[in-house]
Structures are given as C-alpha cells and as structure tokens.
Amino acid sequence: MESNALSIDFAGLNLPNPTMLASGIMGYSAESFHRIAKSGAGAVVTKSVGSQPRTGYANPTVVQAESGIINAMGLPNPGIDVFTEEIKFSKTILRVPIIVSVFGYSAEDYAAVAKKAADAGADAVELNVSCPHVKQTGAEIGQSPKLLAEIVQQVKAAINKPLIVKLSPNVTDITVLAQAAVEAGADALTAVNTLRAIAIDAETQMPILANKKGGLSGACMKPVALRCVYDIADQYEVPIIGCGGVSNWRDAVEFLLAGASAVQIGTAVADDIEVFQSITKGVENYLRKKNARSVKDIVGLAHRK
Amino acid sequence: MLDLPTANNQLRTTQLVQVRTESPTVKTFMFTDRLCSKAKPGQFLMLWIPGIDEIPLSIMDTSNGVISVTVKAVGDATRHLHNLAPGATVGVRGPFGNSFTESRGRVLLVGGGTGTAPLLFLAKQLASKTDRLSFVEGAKTASELLFVKEVGGICQEKNIITTTEDGTAGLQCLVTQPLASLLDKEKFDMIYVCGPEIMVKRIFELTEARKLPIEASLERLMRCGIGLCGSCVIGKYRVCRDGPVFNAAQLREMKDELGISKIGFDGSRIPF
Known part of the structure; x- marks a missing residue:
C-alpha cells in the first residue's frame, strides 16, 4: 500500500492522516500542539479564542459521567491579541496544520477574531457556534440558521483560509444548520460539539458543575455524533470532520463510513495522549484489510443503497 | 502508578x-x-x-x-x-497523577510550607527502605513549620534541618540556604522536593550544578485534573497527568517556564 494512503486533502488542508485534536483540549500553547502533533495528530485545533480574554468558570468545570465527561469551562482564553503570538510560534515548530477555533458575540466580532487568527498564520479557522454553556455565544448562534449564515458570510469575507463550522447537536434537525452554513460559504463542517447535559449529586442534592449545566463528550456521545454526520452526508456534498466519542480506530472508521473525511479526538486524550497514533495505525490496517487504497475510498460507504 | x-x-x-x-x-x-x-x-x-x-x-x-x-x-x-x-x-x-519513585540509599527530602505534607507521606514509606533519610524543612515562621514531631519520629535529629524566614525556629533563612553546603558535604542518591515553584527552581539549580538526581512535585492552576483542559501545562507537560512529580530530565525540558511563568485562568502566560 502506498505510504500516502492515510494522507488527505481536506478542504484545501494537507493532512498526513485523518485525525485531529479537537478544540478545547490542551489548546493554549505551542508546546502542547507540538506534543500532540508528535503523538500523531494530522492537525490541531486550538481552544476557542475570542476578542477579549475570559477567565472561564470556577471549578468544578469537569465532571466524569457514565462513559464520558461533562464540562463547563466557560471559554477561558487569553484573547486573540495575546494568542496571535502563540499561533506564530506554533507555525515555526508545527509540521501539521493549526486550525484556530474562534468564538464571538456578533458577526463582526467573529470576523475580526478570525481575520487576526488567519493573519497570524492559522491554516484554517473553525467557528465555535455551538458552545453549549456560555450565554450570548455558541449555542444561540448554532441553533439559528439565520444568525449562523450571517456570521459565516462575514467571516468568509474577512479571511482567505478554509472556513470550518463546528455544528451543535442541540438542534431538532442538524441538516438545516448544515445547509445554512454551507450556503453561506463554509468550506467544511465539524459534527458535532458537545450535547447539553447536567450532573446532580444525590448526597448534596446539587448540580456538581459550578455552571450547573455543561456539555457531554466521550464514548457515550458517539452514536449521536455518528447520526449527525450520517444525516449531513446524506444530503450535502461537503467535507465533514466527525467529532464525538472517537477513542479507537473502529470509532474513526465508523465516522468515515458515515461520511466524515476526518475525525477529531478530544476526551480520549485523557486516557491516552498517543491515541492519534494508535487510531491512524488501526485505520491503516483496516484499509489494507478492506483493499481500500486510501481513506477517501471508504468515506460515506455506509450510504450505499 | x-x-x-x-x-x-x-x-x-x-x-x-x-x-x-x-x-x-x-x-x-x-x-x-x-x-x-x-x-x-x-x-x-x-x-x-x-x-x-x-x-x-x-x-x-x-x-x-x-x-x-x-x-x-x-x-x-x-x-x-x-x-x-x-x-x-x-x-x-x-x-x-504520578508518584515519587522509591529510592534506596541516602535520601534527602526538602519541603517548603505545606509542601512538607506529601513528603511526610513519602518519608513514612521510605523509612524502612533507605540507609539514611534527611529532611530539610522551611516555613515563614515557627508556628508554620509543619509536622516537626512526625518528621522527628522518622529521621534522626542530626539529619533534620529547619529554617524560618523570621528566625523564630531553626536557621533564619530560606530553605534553599543550607542546601548548597549540605549537598557539597554529604552524598545523596535522591533528592525529593515539594514546595513553591521558585523554591523548586532554586533547588533544581543546585542539584544540576552538582549533577544530582532530583524529583520535584509541582503545583499549578488545575481545573480538570485529568489532562484535558491544559490549565496546568508547563512546557510540553501537564502537571495533572504527566506529573505532578518530575525528574531532572523533565525539569530541564521546562526550564524556560519553571519558576518564571505560568498559565493563568484565561490561558495567558503570567510571570511569577
């Protein structure tokens, strides 16, 4: 099998393999991105960055659930003006694309942050329109096709790098939002962000997270995320990154079969930072076993009639 | 582990x-x-x-x-x-997180403030396994010197040094002060350190100059505790998941940040 069986051209990005670090995980520093890349990630996505610094919520910000975790970090980030230095430094040491995740409070805000990220060297921008636990950003936008389209249009006009929109699963029909994003100019979609959730402690009779509600991620999310990818791929020809509960090669393959061209990995990093390598190796073995020449040969195969 | x-x-x-x-x-x-x-x-x-x-x-x-x-x-x-x-x-x-490795031979423990607590836990486990257990403990003032009695029950009196910044007990100096001469005078097979990061940095400089093995426990802003959120990252390491105990080789890799800057609540690097 050729050595480039795993490499993919994703919306103009050259990835050595289809695994990416999901946004929010260890995503502040160039050294962390470098380590993740050395652990085998084909691309890294930063923590979501806004126009101003945010300290995020008090702890508990993370609580373990059955087969997953619920988090409400509250978008802690140093603000784009400080973060541009980290992007520039990352570009000098990374050999894989760095995708900067961006959030905002208005279309102008999103566009301004995205432009600064792109100017600093981001290889692509991923819009966080689906953070489920911060008011006035994220979820509200991710649930409104009209707001979403407006933001995507403005960001697209502000940058000349690939624009990825990370969709929320907290909607009745994800394909409506996918359509809005694609028609407004999104080059690719990430499906999906976390699912709104809560953890309550029986003894103290209190929600555990300081923010009470948070977003569910991890293995328990996989069937939901997989369905979201499948639904979008069923209706639209758009590059998709599958995200939600990927922790081994079989999960990754399932997302590829559902129609994703790449996968993002987040929560599984808690158990093994080398997860990118093991998934890539497993996918490679799978391709060989199935006589597939490359990753793209198996994308969407689950849709065959 | x-x-x-x-x-x-x-x-x-x-x-x-x-x-x-x-x-x-x-x-x-x-x-x-x-x-x-x-x-x-x-x-x-x-x-x-x-x-x-x-x-x-x-x-x-x-x-x-x-x-x-x-x-x-x-x-x-x-x-x-x-x-x-x-x-x-x-x-x-x-x-x-990880734990201190179990060393044999002659062992030195250096604790600053509440950093003494995990070292007491370690000292209890090492007491019967090592040839000699020495303890250097520092605090701001006599009343803040922790576990003096417990440390005295594990280490021989001649192997204990205490320091206070105001001189109300032991030597009047920082805990790092008596270390240089102690490290020159006696041989140690392992030096365990826990305390403020500036203290760790100074002690690491002393052990590096003498090519001595060291394991230091670091404390950083921590949120998730399981290696995901990135709040406690120093260099390429996560204190919560790769640490909190780091050896000389790892401390060397993080020397641009050790005792110099840390990640704040908003993810920016703030100086100590």
Missing part, C-alpha cells in the same frame, strides 16, 4: 471524619475513600467543596483507609474548607 480510565473515577461524596489544626493557617482534613486509599506518595486528589469550588490537593496519608489532606487557607475555596467541621460532605475524584 494507579492509572484508572477516567470513566472509572467519577466524583463521589464522603464525610469529613476529623479536622486537625496544624498551624494558625493550616488544617488537615480526614475522610474515607476507597480509591484514594490506594494512592501513592506524590499523587493528588480533586476535592469538591459543594457550592464553592473544586481544588487539587496532595495526599498526605492513607493509613487505615483514612485519607488526609493538608491545606493552607490562602483563598476563597481553602477558607471555606477551613470552616468545615467533621460530618461535612465533600466530593472526591482521584487519586490522579
């Missing part, structure tokens, strides 16, 4: 069984917890103070299945904790 999949280490609640005052600013809190009773010296747990905060704490003791954590009142969360009495409900996750 106790390394559970995160799914098997969910938050559970327990009641404080005892609270002991160690100094005017430091208390030890005791509770039972099955998972943490297997913790090794150097590991930490996340303690939930319901409705207030959740903070990382070094484990000080696990004798008879009773977990002890020693806490200085420094901020909102720790002050609230200090107001809790036996019977109060707290939440626990952990144990997390």
Whole structure:
C-alpha cells in the first residue's frame, strides 16, 4: 500500500492522516500542539479564542459521567491579541496544520477574531457556534440558521483560509444548520460539539458543575455524533470532520463510513495522549484489510443503497 | 502508578471524619475513600467543596483507609474548607497523577510550607527502605513549620534541618540556604522536593550544578485534573497527568517556564 494512503486533502488542508485534536483540549500553547502533533495528530485545533480574554468558570468545570465527561469551562482564553503570538510560534515548530477555533458575540466580532487568527498564520479557522454553556455565544448562534449564515458570510469575507463550522447537536434537525452554513460559504463542517447535559449529586442534592449545566463528550456521545454526520452526508456534498466519542480506530472508521473525511479526538486524550497514533495505525490496517487504497475510498460507504 | 480510565473515577461524596489544626493557617482534613486509599506518595486528589469550588490537593496519608489532606487557607475555596467541621460532605475524584519513585540509599527530602505534607507521606514509606533519610524543612515562621514531631519520629535529629524566614525556629533563612553546603558535604542518591515553584527552581539549580538526581512535585492552576483542559501545562507537560512529580530530565525540558511563568485562568502566560 502506498505510504500516502492515510494522507488527505481536506478542504484545501494537507493532512498526513485523518485525525485531529479537537478544540478545547490542551489548546493554549505551542508546546502542547507540538506534543500532540508528535503523538500523531494530522492537525490541531486550538481552544476557542475570542476578542477579549475570559477567565472561564470556577471549578468544578469537569465532571466524569457514565462513559464520558461533562464540562463547563466557560471559554477561558487569553484573547486573540495575546494568542496571535502563540499561533506564530506554533507555525515555526508545527509540521501539521493549526486550525484556530474562534468564538464571538456578533458577526463582526467573529470576523475580526478570525481575520487576526488567519493573519497570524492559522491554516484554517473553525467557528465555535455551538458552545453549549456560555450565554450570548455558541449555542444561540448554532441553533439559528439565520444568525449562523450571517456570521459565516462575514467571516468568509474577512479571511482567505478554509472556513470550518463546528455544528451543535442541540438542534431538532442538524441538516438545516448544515445547509445554512454551507450556503453561506463554509468550506467544511465539524459534527458535532458537545450535547447539553447536567450532573446532580444525590448526597448534596446539587448540580456538581459550578455552571450547573455543561456539555457531554466521550464514548457515550458517539452514536449521536455518528447520526449527525450520517444525516449531513446524506444530503450535502461537503467535507465533514466527525467529532464525538472517537477513542479507537473502529470509532474513526465508523465516522468515515458515515461520511466524515476526518475525525477529531478530544476526551480520549485523557486516557491516552498517543491515541492519534494508535487510531491512524488501526485505520491503516483496516484499509489494507478492506483493499481500500486510501481513506477517501471508504468515506460515506455506509450510504450505499 | 494507579492509572484508572477516567470513566472509572467519577466524583463521589464522603464525610469529613476529623479536622486537625496544624498551624494558625493550616488544617488537615480526614475522610474515607476507597480509591484514594490506594494512592501513592506524590499523587493528588480533586476535592469538591459543594457550592464553592473544586481544588487539587496532595495526599498526605492513607493509613487505615483514612485519607488526609493538608491545606493552607490562602483563598476563597481553602477558607471555606477551613470552616468545615467533621460530618461535612465533600466530593472526591482521584487519586490522579504520578508518584515519587522509591529510592534506596541516602535520601534527602526538602519541603517548603505545606509542601512538607506529601513528603511526610513519602518519608513514612521510605523509612524502612533507605540507609539514611534527611529532611530539610522551611516555613515563614515557627508556628508554620509543619509536622516537626512526625518528621522527628522518622529521621534522626542530626539529619533534620529547619529554617524560618523570621528566625523564630531553626536557621533564619530560606530553605534553599543550607542546601548548597549540605549537598557539597554529604552524598545523596535522591533528592525529593515539594514546595513553591521558585523554591523548586532554586533547588533544581543546585542539584544540576552538582549533577544530582532530583524529583520535584509541582503545583499549578488545575481545573480538570485529568489532562484535558491544559490549565496546568508547563512546557510540553501537564502537571495533572504527566506529573505532578518530575525528574531532572523533565525539569530541564521546562526550564524556560519553571519558576518564571505560568498559565493563568484565561490561558495567558503570567510571570511569577
């Protein structure tokens, strides 16, 4: 099998393999991105960055659930003006694309942050329109096709790098939002962000997270995320990154079969930072076993009639 | 190293069984917890103070299945904790992180402030296995020197050095002061350190100049405790998941940040 069986051209990005670090995980520093890349990630996505610094919520910000975790970090980030230095430094040491995740409070805000990220060297921008636990950003936008389209249009006009929109699963029909994003100019979609959730402690009779509600991620999310990818791929020809509960090669393959061209990995990093390598190796073995020449040969195969 | 999949280490609640005052600013809190009773010296747990905060704490003791954590009142969360009495409900996750390796031969432990707590846990385990156990302990003032009696019960008096910044007990200096001559005078097979990061940095400089082995436990802003959020990252390492104990080779890799800058609540690098 050729050595480039795993490499993919994703919306103009050259990835050595289809695994990416999901946004929010260890995503502040160039050294962390470098380590993740050395652990085998084909691309890294930063923590979501806004126009101003945010300290995020008090702890508990993370609580373990059955087969997953619920988090409400509250978008802690140093603000784009400080973060541009980290992007520039990352570009000098990374050999894989760095995708900067961006959030905002208005279309102008999103566009301004995205432009600064792109100017600093981001290889692509991923819009966080689906953070489920911060008011006035994220979820509200991710649930409104009209707001979403407006933001995507403005960001697209502000940058000349690939624009990825990370969709929320907290909607009745994800394909409506996918359509809005694609028609407004999104080059690719990430499906999906976390699912709104809560953890309550029986003894103290209190929600555990300081923010009470948070977003569910991890293995328990996989069937939901997989369905979201499948639904979008069923209706639209758009590059998709599958995200939600990927922790081994079989999960990754399932997302590829559902129609994703790449996968993002987040929560599984808690158990093994080398997860990118093991998934890539497993996918490679799978391709060989199935006589597939490359990753793209198996994308969407689950849709065959 | 106790390394559970995160799914098997969910938050559970327990009641404080005892609270002991160690100094005017430091208390030890005791509770039972099955998972943490297997913790090794150097590991930490996340303690939930319901409705207030959740903070990382070094484990000080696990004798008879009773977990002890020693806490200085420094901020909102720790002050609230200090107001809790036996019977109060707290939440626990952990144990997390790696542990100190078990060295033989001649061993030196250097603790600053509450950094003495995990080293006491370590000293108890090493006592019967090492040829000689030396302890250097520093604090601001005599009343803040922790576990003097316990350390005295493990180490011979001639192998204990205490320092205070105001001279109210032991030598009047920083804990780093007597170390240079001690390291020149005596041979050590391992030096264990726990305390403020500036102290760790200075001691690491002393051990590096003499090419001595060292293991230091670091403390950083921590949120998730399981290696995901990136709050405690120093260099390429996560204090919560790759540490909190780091050896000389790892400390060397993080020397541009050790005792120089750390990641703040908003993810920016802030100087010490």
